[in-house]
Amino acid sequence: MKKIDLAQAPVRVGTAYPPPYDAQCRERKRLRLGLAAGLKQLGVNQLRLPPGQWSSQRHWHHASEEFVMVLEGEVVLVTDAGEEVLRAGDCAGFRAGDPDGHHLQNRSDREAVVLEVGTNPPNDVGEYPDIDLRALPDGYVRKDGTRYGPR
Template structure:
């Protein structure tokens, strides 16, 4: 059946970041709707951020495009250039290979709900985290320090 039962979709609560980088994202809740639908060319996630929760560490991808649409609530988009408030109906996109670190922070008193869409190019995609000593190499399921040593 094409209709997705969100309650049955695969989830990821929190993040896979190593400590202490995981703390700001510990309250993040993500339902993998694209996985539930069997999509292989792009991913779709429903994300819920409670007050004070971040979507991720600030990052940019080498091979994956990203798009986010605010379904409800309010978040602050933090990029290299500025901070912008995004409210329900607002959206933002991040092209692959553009070295502009970005993430969303919920600085409000209410939950924010987001829809995320991204390409599925994990095998060739790297990720840089400009504010912290962390990178993700293409095809690796581990995070590394900039000197190449992996985090435990």
């Protein structure tokens, strides 16, 4: 059977970001649908974002492409161009290698639910333009290359 049993799908609550960069993402919850389906090249998550929480720190990827669609509620998409409110049915996409950092913030008073889809290329690197952080395949480093610790 191919239907995903949502009750059996892996769940990730919080973040692996090192302190202090973890604070805004501690309560986010991802239902890992792509993993539940056995997908290797595509990540698919149902993100539940409580009020006041962020989807991530603002970032961009060298090799991975990302797509988001708001299913319920409202979030603010923050990019280099500024801020845009996304509501249920609104979508956004982010090309690999485009150095326009992005993330979602829930500034509303109710939970937002977002579908996240992204490619999973090997050896991708994530850049965080606003903070002293880079994501390498084997963990987080500061921009000078000093390790934060294993992922």
